[in-house]
Amino acid sequence: MSGWGVKFFDYDNDGRLDLFIANGHPDDRIERHSSGVTYREPLLLFHNSGHGLQNVSSAAGPVFSEMLAARGMAIGDYNNDGASDVLIAINDGAPLLLKNNAAAGRHWLGLKLIGKTANRDAIGARVIWEAGGVRFSRLKTGGGSYLASHDPRMVLGLGDVKIVTRLEVHWPLPSTRVGVFKDIMVDRYLTITEGEDLR
Numbered sequence: 001m002s003g004w005g006v007k008f009f010d011y012d013n014d015g016r017l018d019l020f021i022a023n024g025h026p027d028d029r030i031e032r033h034s035s036g037v038t039y040r041e042p043l044l045l046f047h048n049s050g051h052g053l054q055n056v057s058s059a060a061g062p063v064f065s066e067m068l069a070a071r072g073m074a075i076g077d078y079n080n081d082g083a084s085d086v087l088i089a090i091n092d093g094a095p096l097l098l099k100n101n102a103a104a105g106r107h108w109l110g111l112k113l114i115g116k117t118a119n120r121d122a123i124g125a126r127v128i129w130e131a132g133g134v135r136f137s138r139l140k141t142g143g144g145s146y147l148a149s150h151d152p153r154m155v156l157g158l159g160d161v162k163i164v165t166r167l168e169v170h171w172p173l174p175s176t177r178v179g180v181f182k183d184i185m186v187d188r189y190l191t192i193t194e195g196e197d198l199r
Contacts, residue, residue, distance in 0.1 A: 001041045002026055005073020005145035009084050013106035013157030015136050016048040022070035022088050022145070040067035043088070063098065070096075074144060076151025082108035082187060084155055089148065107158040109167075110189035113140060117175040118194055121152055124172030132161035140172075158186055169194075 005022035012018065023041035030037050045060045046053040057064040069091035078085050083103035088096040109129070113122035125140040136156070144150045158164070164186060169179040171194050181198055184190070191199045 001044075004071045005088065005148065007073065007075045007145065007150065009075050010155065010157040011045070011084060011100060011102050012047070013082065013103040013108045013155070014159050015131075015134070015157045016050060017138075018048045019046040019053055020044070020073070020075070020086060021046075022068075022073035022086075024069040024071060024091060028069070028091075038067065040069050042067060043070065060102075061098075063096070068096070069093070072144075072146045072148035074148040074150050077110070077153065077155060080189065082110060082155060084151070087148075103157070107160065107162055107186045109156045109158065109164055109184065109186045111154045111156065112152070112189065112191045113154070113169065114191065114193040115171060115175065116194040117177070118171040118173070122169075122172065122194070126168075126170040126172075127154060127156070128166075128168040128170070129156055129164050130166040131158050131164045153189065162186060 001023040002025050003021045003023055007020050008017040010017055021044040025039045028039050030039055043064050045057045047056045070088050071091050072089040074087045075084050083100035085100045086098040090096055113125055115122040121142060122140050123142040128137045164184040167181045167184055169192055171177045175194060177194055
């Protein structure tokens with residue numbers, strides 16, 4: 001298959017990064033000269049069980065059984081409910097918006113990072129958080145997929161935990177700052193500006 005959009009993100013807000021792939025072969029005549037290869041291909045969703053990635057596409061909804069000529073793909077929380085949604089561009093078709101229902105009932109914390117000495121979007125920042133006695137870590141990345149850009153905010157999945165006991169933001173070079181915040185209420189978006197308090 002030909003992946004035009006590939007993104008690790010925590011679709012079920014359990015704290016572990018899952019994988020989404022939007023596929024579509026670039027040659028719309030591929031079926032005329034290749035057997036076993038199709039122009040339209042299925043979407044793929046892999047769940048991180050903590051012991052590896054498992055293909056859960058067949059149980060993720062009816063759209064995963066459709067064959068599509070997907071191109072660009074962007075991940076973002078379009079309705080600000082803490083569940084990251086997926087927008088897919090379809091070649092010669094209307095865009096497809098997948099609303100995330102898998103994270104319903106799970107807690108989360110959303111972060112918008114703003115660098116001062118570090119780059120403005122804080123690309124390269126390391127975010128470490130502790131919740132329910134478990135320590136997690138994530139790298140703030142940039143970019144997107146073909147002709148697409150992801151939501152720059154981070155969503156930290158917390159499962160059933162209702163408070164983040166400790167949050168660290170290790171700002172990227174040339175900054176050497178580390179922001180530390182404690183006992184943060186969840187299920188909301190926060191803005192963290194380098195060198196400042198939470199907002």
